[in-house]
Amino acid sequence: MAAMVEILPTGCTERASGPLILPDSTIVFPSIKADGISAKITFSRYLAQKSVRQSAISTLFPLVEDGNVYAVIQLDNRLNQIDRELMFHVDWLDPEGRSFYLKRIDISPGDSTASLTSSISVSPDKRLPGKYMMRIFLFRELIAEKYFELRDSAKVEKVYGDIVFFKSIEKESGEMKGVDTVFEIKKKGILRAQINLRNLHIYQDEELPVRLEWIEPGGESFYSKKIDVKPADPVTSITGSISITHDKRGAGIYYLRAYLFEELVAERKFGLKAETRGKHSRDY
Amino acid sequence: MSQPPEKKQRFQFIDQFRGLIGVLMLLGHSSYYFNSIWERLDPLDPLVDSQAQFALRYMGYLCAPGFLMMAGAMVWWSYQQRVKKGTPDWTARWQLIQRGIFLVIVQMTWVNSSWGGFSEFQPWHLGIIACIGISMILLTLIIRWHWLLRFFTGLAILVIHSFLLKIQYDPEITWIRVLMETFITSGDFNKYPVLPWFALATLGSGMATGWLRVWKTDRKRILMSLGIAATALILAVIIRMGRGYGNIFPFSDFGSFSFFFDQKYPPSLFMNLWFFGLVVLGISLFIAIGKVAPKLLVVFSIPGKVPLFFYTIHLAILGIFVKRLDLFYREGGVVAALIGFGIMLVVMLPLCWWFYGVKSRSNNYFIKMI
Numbered sequence: 001m002a003a004m005v006e007i008l009p010t011g012c013t014e015r016a017s018g019p020l021i022l023p024d025s026t027i028v029f030p031s032i033k034a035d036g037i038s039a040k041i042t043f044s045r046y047l048a049q050k051s052v053r054q055s056a057i058s059t060l061f062p063l064v065e066d067g068n069v070y071a072v073i074q075l076d077n078r079l080n081q082i083d084r085e086l087m088f089h090v091d092w093l094d095p096e097g098r099s100f101y102l103k104r105i106d107i108s109p110g111d112s113t114a115s116l117t118s119s120i121s122v123s124p125d126k127r128l129p130g131k132y133m134m135r136i137f138l139f140r141e142l143i144a145e146k147y148f149e150l151r152d153s154a155k156v157e158k159v160y161g162d163i164v165f166f167k168s169i170e171k172e173s174g175e176m177k178g179v180d181t182v183f184e185i186k187k188k189g190i191l192r193a194q195i196n197l198r199n200l201h202i203y204q205d206e207e208l209p210v211r212l213e214w215i216e217p218g219g220e221s222f223y224s225k226k227i228d229v230k231p232a233d234p235v236t237s238i239t240g241s242i243s244i245t246h247d248k249r250g251a252g253i254y255y256l257r258a259y260l261f262e263e264l265v266a267e268r269k270f271g272l273k274a275e276t277r278g279k280h281s282r283d284y
Numbered sequence: 285m286s287q288p289p290e291k292k293q294r295f296q297f298i299d300q301f302r303g304l305i306g307v308l309m310l311l312g313h314s315s316y317y318f319n320s321i322w323e324r325l326d327p328l329d330p331l332v333d334s335q336a337q338f339a340l341r342y343m344g345y346l347c348a349p350g351f352l353m354m355a356g357a358m359v360w361w362s363y364q365q366r367v368k369k370g371t372p373d374w375t376a377r378w379q380l381i382q383r384g385i386f387l388v389i390v391q392m393t394w395v396n397s398s399w400g401g402f403s404e405f406q407p408w409h410l411g412i413i414a415c416i417g418i419s420m421i422l423l424t425l426i427i428r429w430h431w432l433l434r435f436f437t438g439l440a441i442l443v444i445h446s447f448l449l450k451i452q453y454d455p456e457i458t459w460i461r462v463l464m465e466t467f468i469t470s471g472d473f474n475k476y477p478v479l480p481w482f483a484l485a486t487l488g489s490g491m492a493t494g495w496l497r498v499w500k501t502d503r504k505r506i507l508m509s510l511g512i513a514a515t516a517l518i519l520a521v522i523i524r525m526g527r528g529y530g531n532i533f534p535f536s537d538f539g540s541f542s543f544f545f546d547q548k549y550p551p552s553l554f555m556n557l558w559f560f561g562l563v564v565l566g567i568s569l570f571i572a573i574g575k576v577a578p579k580l581l582v583v584f585s586i587p588g589k590v591p592l593f594f595y596t597i598h599l600a601i602l603g604i605f606v607k608r609l610d611l612f613y614r615e616g617g618v619v620a621a622l623i624g625f626g627i628m629l630v631v632m633l634p635l636c637w638w639f640y641g642v643k644s645r646s647n648n649y650f651i652k653m654i
Contacts, residue, residue, distance in 0.1 A: 012338065012540055012543075014540050017335070089329070089331050097324060098323040098324055099323070099326070102326060102329065102331075106534070135333070137331045139542035140331050140332060140541050140542045140545050141542070142332070142333040
């Protein structure tokens with residue numbers, strides 16, 4: 001009987017028995033056909049539904065209220081089989097190996113869809129911390145699988161940053177001049193800020209969209225700037241600047257906030273005051 | 285001077301094939317209890333992660349068609365034997381109907397509860413045993429029909445069932461759901477709807493006419509069975525390759541996992557014809573092996589003579605020891621399932637041998653029913 005179990009189906013499978021592990025840790029069971037479909041799985045915290053663009057790509061996610069983990073399955077060689085119906089199953093497994101969400105996705109002939117998406121809630125009232133897995137099946141055969149981990153939010157490294165305000169930069173040395181948190185409004189005044197972001201490497205995105213918001217004393221944003229940064233370095237520095245002239249700014253307490261995926265990762269306030277001579281600024 | 289009681293005539297190949305089906309069912313159940321794939325396997329939409337898991341699951345697919353066809357064959361044979369001994373027509377039928385009712389009661393009492401080791405009483409659920417019982421009851425109503433008429437009635441039901449599967453209904457309305465799942469489709473209340481399985485029982489009764497009466501020699505039985513099996517298998521492949529009527533799930537290529545894995549709950553027309561063909565093929569192989577190497581099949585005769593006992597007791601043992609007492613419950617994989625299967629065989633074969641002796645000597649109504 002044991003021999004039958006091993007021998008009987010060898011002619012039925014369309015997948016090689018030995019899996020391959022891709023650099024992104026997707027475990028792939030390659031097709032035995034050269035033009036067979038294969039899949040690569042990418043997890044992320046955010047997904048733009050229209051463009052199917054993922055943000056906050058990782059394999060480690062915090063358990064957060066209203067949070068989700070999105071999976072995008074890129075299908076290679078998909079167009080080689082555009083003329084036929086395809087049946088996929090996406091199966092999410094909990095740390096005990098139990099399926100908690102199974103989704104069947106049929107692709108009709110002629111449909112050029114080359115990626116599949118699926119998502120689960122990672123709200124603490126629905127999931128426990130642990131190692132989870134997502135598996136993708138094509139016509140009931142496992143073609144790829146990938147692990148990801150859910151942790152309590154407090155135990156997940158976060159991106160954070162600090163902000164330094166300054167007046168100008170020394171061209172030769174690159175040194176910041178006039179570092180302070182209170183600045184005088186001047187005729188040709190410019191306030192610069194350097195934002196040093198740490199832990200960006202927890203994400204595997206090629207670029208991360210950081211948004212700088214300059215907030216006026218009334219609490220409204222008066223200037224917003226989006227900067228795409230590469231997450232490879234331990235500390236990534238970006239700069240921003242605003243004009244602090246009489247016609248544009250008034251005296252008061254302002255804020256600069258840096259957001260990553262709509263999450264506040266750095267904030268610092270600064271003051272602007274009318275131009276005076278011979279007085280030192282007060283640190284906020 | 286009274287005549288000694290006539291020894292019950294048994295057809296070894298029927299007992300042996302039924303034994304094989306029972307053994308395969310034990311294999312499937314061992315997998316259910318020991319194999320961790322069942323933590324994620326949805327039997328209504330099965331996904332497999334290895335060839336061995338596919339084989340383990342697919343072997344079990346032969347069981348229900350095999351049991352139903354053998355049940356149909358035995359209903360026809362039992363009726364013929366009873367009438368031959370002088371039992372009035374409706375008395376013979378009533379005896380078979382009683383057995384059908386007994387099976388439904390066994391399902392609702394023993395079988396349903398045994399899955400969980402009798403931790404709770406769950407009567408409101410049907411399954412394969414109840415399906416066999418109801419099919420037996422229905423079959424007694426047409427048991428006097430000519431075998432060809434029975435055969436084509438079975439085929440006609442299979443053809444019509446594929447259309448009935450398209451009936452839309454609201455599963456929230458309990459009585460409609462119960463009605464649909466009892467007869468046509470599958471769900472939590474019943475995975476084995478009566479119509480398609482009754483059709484297979486009817487086909488089995490038709491085949492029994494050939495196996496047990498019309499075809500007088502083993503050579504004839506083998507050749508006719510091979511011809512019918514080949515026809516059914518070819519027809520099944522044609523329907524599957526058509527990818528339309530008679531299919532439930534799509535598939536990739538001929539011979540792939542998905543080609544064979546069409547829906548079992550409820551069975552598609554492809555699945556019914558495919559497994560009808562395989563059962564008939566299996567019977568012809570068993571007749572052939574029985575001629576050249578009969579000792580090879582002796583092991584299957586034991587559970588095959590007391591299939592209900594084999595089914596109900598092995599399920600209870602697995603339910604109590606593995607599920608309820610949590611002995612390796614779904615902790616392993618294919619190997620664990622095979623080891624569990626081996627141990628259960630060692631336990632069950634002597635038990636079946638013992639019970640067959642008890643049953644042969646007993647005149648107790650209930651013992652005779654088991």
